[in-house]
Each structure stands twice: as C-alpha cells, then as structure tokens.
Amino acid sequence: xxxxxxxxxxxxxxxxxxxxxxxxxxxxxxxxxxxxxxxxxxxxxxxxxxxxxxxxxxxxxxxxxxxxxxxxxxxxxxxxxxxxxxxxxxxxxxxxxxxxxxxxxxxxxxxxxxxxxxxxxxxxxxxxxxxxxxxxxxxxxxxxxxxxxxxxxxxxxxxxxxxxxxxxxxxxxxxxxxxxxxxxxxxxxxxxxxxxxxxxxxxxxxxxxxxxxxxxxxxxxxxxxxxxxxxxxxxxxxxxxxxxxxxxxxxxxxxxxxxxxxxxxxxxxxxxxxxxxxxxxxxxxxxxxxxxxxxxxxxxxxxxxxxxxxxxxxxxxxxxxxxxxxxxxxxxxxxxxxxxxxxxxxxxxxxxxxxxxxxxxxxxxxxxxxxxxxxxxxxxxxxxxxxxxxxxxxxxxxxxxxxxxxxxxxxxxxxxxxxxxxxxxxxxxxxxxxxxxxxxxxxxxxxxxxxxxxxxxxxxxxxxxxxxxxxxxxxxxxxxxxxxxxxxxxxxxxxxxxxxxxxxxxxxxxxx
Amino acid sequence: xxxxxxxxxxxxxxxxxxxxxxxxxxxxxxxxxxxxxxxxxxxxxxxxxxxxxxxxxxxxxxxxxxxxxxxxxxxxxxxxxxxxxxxxxxxxxxxxxxxxxxxxxxxxxxxxxxxxxxxxxxxxxxxxxxxxxxxxxxxxxxxxxxxxxxxxxxxxxxxxxxxxxxxxxxxxx
Numbered sequence: 001x002x003x004x005x006x007x008x009x010x011x012x013x014x015x016x017x018x019x020x021x022x023x024x025x026x027x028x029x030x031x032x033x034x035x036x037x038x039x040x041x042x043x044x045x046x047x048x049x050x051x052x053x054x055x056x057x058x059x060x061x062x063x064x065x066x067x068x069x070x071x072x073x074x075x076x077x078x079x080x081x082x083x084x085x086x087x088x089x090x091x092x093x094x095x096x097x098x099x100x101x102x103x104x105x106x107x108x109x110x111x112x113x114x115x116x117x118x119x120x121x122x123x124x125x126x127x128x129x130x131x132x133x134x135x136x137x138x139x140x141x142x143x144x145x146x147x148x149x150x151x152x153x154x155x156x157x158x159x160x161x162x163x164x165x166x167x168x169x170x171x172x173x174x175x176x177x178x179x180x181x182x183x184x185x186x187x188x189x190x191x192x193x194x195x196x197x198x199x200x201x202x203x204x205x206x207x208x209x210x211x212x213x214x215x216x217x218x219x220x221x222x223x224x225x226x227x228x229x230x231x232x233x234x235x236x237x238x239x240x241x242x243x244x245x246x247x248x249x250x251x252x253x254x255x256x257x258x259x260x261x262x263x264x265x266x267x268x269x270x271x272x273x274x275x276x277x278x279x280x281x282x283x284x285x286x287x288x289x290x291x292x293x294x295x296x297x298x299x300x301x302x303x304x305x306x307x308x309x310x311x312x313x314x315x316x317x318x319x320x321x322x323x324x325x326x327x328x329x330x331x332x333x334x335x336x337x338x339x340x341x342x343x344x345x346x347x348x349x350x351x352x353x354x355x356x357x358x359x360x361x362x363x364x365x366x367x368x369x370x371x372x373x374x375x376x377x378x379x380x381x382x383x384x385x386x387x388x389x390x391x392x393x394x395x396x397x398x399x400x401x402x403x404x405x406x407x408x409x410x411x412x413x414x415x416x417x418x419x420x421x422x423x424x425x426x427x428x429x430x431x432x433x434x435x436x437x438x439x440x441x442x443x444x445x446x447x448x449x450x451x452x453x454x455x456x457x458x459x460x461x462x463x464x465x466x467x468x469x470x471x472x473x474x475x476x477x478x479x480x481x482x483x484x485x486x487x488x489x490x491x492x493x494x495x496x497x498x499x500x501x502x503x504x505x506x507x508x509x510x511x512x
Numbered sequence: 513x514x515x516x517x518x519x520x521x522x523x524x525x526x527x528x529x530x531x532x533x534x535x536x537x538x539x540x541x542x543x544x545x546x547x548x549x550x551x552x553x554x555x556x557x558x559x560x561x562x563x564x565x566x567x568x569x570x571x572x573x574x575x576x577x578x579x580x581x582x583x584x585x586x587x588x589x590x591x592x593x594x595x596x597x598x599x600x601x602x603x604x605x606x607x608x609x610x611x612x613x614x615x616x617x618x619x620x621x622x623x624x625x626x627x628x629x630x631x632x633x634x635x636x637x638x639x640x641x642x643x644x645x646x647x648x649x650x651x652x653x654x655x656x657x658x659x660x661x662x663x664x665x666x667x668x669x670x671x672x673x674x675x676x677x678x679x680x681x682x683x684x685x
Contacts, residue, residue: 120608120645127644136644143612162613165592167560167573170610192564194607195645211639217568217664261571274516280578281526287575297666298568337515508566511607 003066006035015233016384017448018069029075030083041066042363043089045474048103050130091479102128116190119143150176162191169507180492192511200471215473216509221254222451224303226458229447231305241428243307252416255452259413269498270347307433317424324417348403352499354487366454371408372400378450402502475509527582533676554587559597564607568664569631575667594620604634606647618654626677629659
C-alpha cells in the first residue's frame with residue numbers, strides 16, 4: 001500500500017523494495033518533508049542534478065523513508081535556492097552543504113561553510129554541473145575553515161587529523177575540552193572527496209558497477225547489490241532466484257567479516273589486545289575462504305547487474321557450513337571472555353552513550369540505531385527477496401553505549417552465520433545471471449540494502465546509449481557521523497578512539 | 513583469565529613465513545644507500561597515510577598485523593607520527609583535499625625516508641582516475657620508491673612491497 005503523503009500523487013517504482021516516486025515544484029519539498037517527518041519517517045538521501053541541458057533548471061532529489069517504503073521525490077527548481085529541511089531532518093544539513101559545494105544550490109541555511117570543497121576549488125565553481133568537465137583543472141580556493149569556537153574558563157581545543165595516528169581514513173576532529181572532559185566535538189570531513197558522482201557520469205551503466213563496489217571498500221557487496229537493484233528497477237528486470245540467494249550469502253559474509261574486525265579492534269581499544277589477535281585471525285580465515293570460493297577477499301565485483309558472477313558447488317557449501325560451525329563456537333568463547341572481562345566492561349559500559357531519543361532526533365540508522373533501541377533493519381522491514389523467506393532476526397539493545405554496540409555486533413554475527421546456513425540449505429537451482437534488457441534514457445531506479453553498517457541507497461538515472469546520466473550512492477555514515485558528535489559529549493578524550501570505533505563510520509562512503 | 517589462556521593454547525601459533533621481496537615492484541632506483549638499509553635492517557617504523565582511498569587498502573594493511581602475517585614479528589611496526597617514521601605507506605588516489613596533508617606528512621618524515629604506494633589507485637591505475645578532485649597516483653604528489661598494485665593488494669603483496677623497499681636493489685649491488 002502506498003504511503004499517504006500530503007496529497008502527493010505517488011507512482012509505484014517496479015523493483016525489489018517497495019518504493020514510489022513523485023514530482024513536485026520547489027515549494028513541494030518542504031511540504032513533503034513535513035508530512036513524512038510528522039508521521040515518523042526519515043530522510044534517506046538528498047542530492048541534486050543539473051537539468052539545464054534538457055531545457056529545465058536544476059532539480060533536487062530526496063529519498064524519504066516512510067513506514068511503508070521509500071518515497072522518491074523529484075523537485076523542479078526555478079532558481080538556485082530551495083527551502084532548508086535540516087530543521088525537520090538534521091542529517092540534511094551536511095547533504096545540503098555538499099549540494100551547495102557541488103551544484104551551487106543553496107538552502108538558505110545559516111551554516112554556509114563548504115563541506116566537500118575545502119580548498120580544492122573556489123566557492124564560485126560547481127564541479128557537478130554538466131558544463132564542468134570531469135578532468136577540469138579548477139583553480140584552488142580558500143582552504144580556511146571556521147570551527148565553532150567554545151569559550152569559557154579553562155576551555156582549550158585539541159585538533160586531530162586529517163592524518164590520524166592509526167591505520168584509518170582521514171578526517172579532522174576538533175575537540176573543545178575542559179581538563180579531560182569533552183565539551184564539544186566538531187567533525188570536518190570531505191578529505192577523501194575524489195569526484196565519485198562526476199566519475200559515474202563518464203561511465204556506462206555496466207561499468208558503473210565497478211565504481212559502486214568501491215564507494216566504501218568495506219561495504220562493497222552492499223553497494224554493488226544496491227547499484228544492481230537500482231539498474232534492475234530501471235530495467236524492470238527480474239533476477240534469477242539463485243542469484244538473489246547468493247547475493248544474500250555474500251552480504252552476510254561481508255557483515256560477519258566486518259563485525260569480526262570491529263569486535264577485535266574494540267577489544268584492543270579497550271585494552272584487551274588478546275581480542276584483536278583472536279578476531280583478526282578469525283576474520284583472516286573468513287577472507288581466505290572468500291578468496292578460495294569466490295575469487296576475492298572482499299567479494300568485490302561478484303554482485304553485478306542481472307545477478308552474480310560466482311556460483312557455489314556442494315564442496316564450497318560444505319566449507320562455509322564448517323566455517324560457520326567453527327566461527328560460532330569461537331564467537332561463544334570470545335563473547336563469554338568479553339562479557340566477563342571486568343576491565344573491558346568498565347571501559348565500554350555507559351561510554352559514548354547515544355540515547356534512543358537523540359538517535360531518533362538525528363535519524364540515525366543501521367547498527368548504531370539498533371544499539372540505541374530502534375528496530376530499523378531493511379532486511380527485516382520492509383524486507384526484500386530473499387530475506388522474506390529467510391526471516392532474519394533483528395538484534396537490538398536499549399543502552400546506546402559502546403557495550404551495546406558490541407552486543408549488537410555479537411548477536412548480528414551469530415544471526416548472519418545462521419542466515420548463511422539457511423541460505424545454503426535452500427539454495428534454489430536456477431541460473432545465476434540474466435542479461436539486463438536495454439535501459440531507456442531517463443529510466444530511474446533505486447536500490448536499498450542493509451549493509452553491515454546500515455542502509456545503503458543507490459539511485460541511478462540512465463542516459464541514452466546505456467550511459468549513466470546521474471548516480472547518487474548514499475552511505476549510512478551521512479546519517480550517523482553527526483551522532484558521534486553527540487555520543488562523545490561528557491566523555492573523556494582518551495575514550496574517543498573506543499567510541500569512534502564502536503560506530504566505525506565510513507569516510508570514503510560519505511566524502512564521495 | 514583461564515579462558516583466555518585456554519583459547520591462546522587452543523589456537524597455537526598461526527604465523528606464516530614472510531614473502532620474499534620483489535624487484536618488479538620497485539619504481540625508483542634505491543634512494544637509500546645499502547649501508548643505511550643494512551643499518552636499518554628490518555627495525556622499520558611505518559606511518560600510514562590514507563590520501564583518499566575507498567578504505568579497502570586500509571583493511572588489508574590492518575591484516576598485515578593479524579597472526580597469519582604478523583608484520584610486527586619481523587620488527588616492522590606502525591607508528592603514530594611521521595616524525596617517528598622511516599617509511600610512508602600511502603594509499604590513494606590522492607584527493608586534492610589531501611594533497612597538502614600528504615606533502616606535509618612527507619616533509620615531517622625525517623631523511624632518509626622511503627615511500628611505498630599501495631593499491632591500483634596509489635599506482636595510478638585505479639577506477640577513480642585523475643579529475644577535478646583527484647590527483648591520481650601517489651607519485652604525482654611525492655616521490656615513490658615502491659608501488660604495489662592490486663584492488664586491494666592482499667597482505668602478502670603489501671609485505672612484499674615493504675620488504676622490497678628495505679632491501680638493497682639488486683642492480684645497486
């Protein structure tokens with residue numbers, strides 16, 4: 001049943017997930033957002049496109065997550081401004097700043113600082129406009145950035161990054177502290193912005209799959225599936241059953257691999273190096289199995305539009321089942337060690353709390369939302385094939401602290417192993433790949449996949465000749481980065497690495 | 513505590529032999545003298561810099577320290593500051609937003625220093641290419657000694673690259 005959104009005429013989009021599409025004029029965006037926010041919905045993604053070469057102006061595109069499914073709204077703009085929606089959806093703030101940097105459209109927000117721009121191009125250049133070439137050499141702009149100052153007796157600032165002390169992605173954190181307590185954290189991201197959206201427009205729909213797999217390397221399967229789903233929606237193409245089941249198998253393997261990696265790193269950051277040694281060994285074992293069975297440790301380029309490029313024989317299935325039994329046994333041992341370890345628990349309980357209320361206000365998604373008491377999991381609801389038949393169990397916790405995010409990871413890893421078993425016991429015997437029919441110019445599709453971190457969205461519009469007109473890949477980190485700023489308030493500076501790791505957000509995925 | 517000890521005993525030692533160096537990965541004639549390399553041995557300190565990667569290379573660099581590869585067991589460790597480092601391990605492509613930070617990190621690393629570029633993007637063959645926001649290969653921004661292709665290169669390949677950089681060039685001998 002389509003959602004009722006303030007008199008909007010919604011046309012259903014064919015495809016794996018329930019989604020509808022509507023077109024509104026520039027006043028419409030605010031009205032639609034108010035209606036969706038009022039009924040408890042969230043903002044999935046917000047991006048812009050340049051339609052001037054087609055005799056129109058600029059357009060905004062919003063994906064709203066209503067109870068019934070996705071509502072995709074295209075907003076025709078007359079000028080270069082539109083109504084700010086960041087009061088309804090705080091996550092919109094950074095998306096609107098990115099739109100201003102890339103497309104030159106302004107929402108009339110008070111915060112007019114660049115987000116992705118830094119000093120790589122000037123304030124009056126807009127690289128995502130269609131009259132700017134992908135390889136344009138844009139003159140450098142002003143790299144200065146005005147962090148919000150915190151004043152008062154004894155307040156000082158600690159700047160960290162963009163090059164961090166560990167093996168992690170680049171970003172800048174500005175802490176305002178009194179003594180050892182954090183009063184405020186301000187994130188500045190965008191360092192890994194490398195023109196991903198513009199690059200999509202230089203590729204064919206088929207080639208785009210390879211780029212989608214590299215939006216955030218740790219979520220390669222999730223992005224590949226979301227991209228494939230978007231194209232399959234645009235082509236109204238039905239994917240063979242076996243391909244869908246194998247995609248779910250790969251997605252669950254990606255989830256387990258990342259959860260194992262994070263559980264190890266969280267133990268290490270909490271002072272239990274033993275945990276890192278154990279979990280990194282288990283993860284390595286899983287990655288080697290991936291390489292042996294599917295030809296790639298991180299399963300890149302195995303999910304493609306129309307199906308999958310891999311298959312599994314009885315021996316392969318047997319080795320995954322054996323691996324699942326072994327991993328489950330070891331996870332049980334390590335879970336009891338983690339939960340009984342007074343030192344680790346002392347570091348994690350009540351550390352970096354994101355309350356259910358703040359999580360809801362910020363529109364937090366994925367693992368972090370579930371650890372703060374929210375029952376959000378796109379595999380469970382609205383669900384899509386083959387998850388309807390698999391019946392995944394949603395794992396959540398009420399406390400919203402580092403310990404809760406550890407619990408959710410353990411429980412989800414167990415559940416993922418179970419799902420892999422279910423998949424292998426009921427793998428349908430159909431082909432694994434079907435050729436995608438030709439995709440018409442202007443055809444639009446959307447993909448929505450619950451990756452290990454949260455929901456991954458990919459929206460694609462086709463151009464003539466099987467090219468990409470516009471592609472917007474959206475990582476859940478957009479929604480969750482602002483939550484980290486809240487979770488860290490009142491904690492001590494040395495706990496920041498632990499809190500940060502417990503969210504483990506993607507820089508590349510949100511910097512694009 | 514006994515559960516931890518039991519688990520350690522149950523798992524045993526998993527470390528595999530390190531891969532040999534590979535001259536094919538070398539991009540520049542040895543910039544560090546053989547004498548210096550001998551002095552350094554394998555007591556190498558590495559500063560990692562992500563200059564714009566998709567983060568898959570970071571996963572594999574992390575993996576070089578898991579018990580199977582145990583890079584630290586060779587005396588090679590990752591350090592928190594370029595000022596403590598002998599080598600920069602750089603993943604790319606170098607985004608224009610990271611260009612300055614990468615240059616400054618290079619300048620902050622004391623001489624003599626080595627640079628190993630990791631991954632297809634760092635080598636200039638990645639899918640992102642050069643564009644308004646990307647400088648492409650690491651060697652477009654700072655001098656590179658050894659480049660390790662792969663998307664991402666596996667931990668053994670990364671170790672081969674690191675060990676190639678600290679081994680005197682066969683030609684130089």
